[in-house]
Amino acid sequence: MSAVFKKIIRDYKLSSRLIPVFTLAPELELACARVADFIGEKFMGESEPLVKEMLDHGLSAYRRARKTGDSHIAFMQGLFETAHLLYAHRYVARDGERYHVWSPMFEPVPAFEARHETLEIGMSDERCPESITQRSAAFQLAARALTGENFRLYFEDYDVAHAFADSEPVEG
Template sequence: MSAAYKNIIRDHKLSHKLVPVFNVAPELELACSRVAAFIGERFMGNKQLLSAEMIESALDGFKRAKRAGNAHVAFMQGLFEPAKLLYARRYVARRGDHVAVWCPMVDAIPAFEERHANHDFEMVDERCPEHITERTAAFQLASRTLEGEAFRRYFEDYDVAHRYDHSEALEG
């Protein structure tokens, strides 16, 4: 498991909520770990770290579907639904007059942070100029974080992003 994932689970006290899920489906823990490793520990969501919001969204999906549907798929839907937030704000590294902006999905956020290690990082309330749908954002993050069978199972067999609109770009 990634260090970022372990820190997020510890700092946001999510372990006790995740144990029942991972006892039934241990592969979901790897998905959470890889998402946390890609997003890191600084990118903010709506109210807290985006990685933590994504894991909590996955738990909410799992709880809703536990009795009525496929909880594994609902967990993955919840995990990737907030991916649209990676395009809602810009993540910037500043040092004096030098400004670098993270381009969504080009590389992992921790890799961007490592390249700009002696910079100050901040969130800027400016949308990414790309026009992207929620479905595409979910698929892009999934393609960068899931491997082989996990990607095939959750995104081909069950089409986890099926509920997203196919044509409407996200609006600021």
């Protein structure tokens, strides 16, 4: 388990809620750790760090499907459903009047933060200029987090992206 993922679990007291998920599907622990390592703990979602919100969405979906279906599939669906928020705002490092901007999916957020550790890093209200669908963002992040067989299991056979309302580009 990665240090970032351990810190998020500890800071937000998620351990007892995640244990049933990881007991049912141990491979999801690696997927969650990879998501945490890619997004880091500072990238903000709607009101809290994005990775924490993603885990909460995954846990909510898991609870809803626990008695009626494939709860591990529902967890993955919930985990990746807000991946489009990586494009909703710009993550920037301010160097006086000059800005360094993180480009979604090109590198992990912590790598960007490490490269600009002496600068003020934060969110900008400007959305990314790329036109991206919620489904495409979910697939991109899932491709980074899941191993080949798990990617096939969760996205080819079950196509968890079918639950997204539409495939139109997400507006910020």
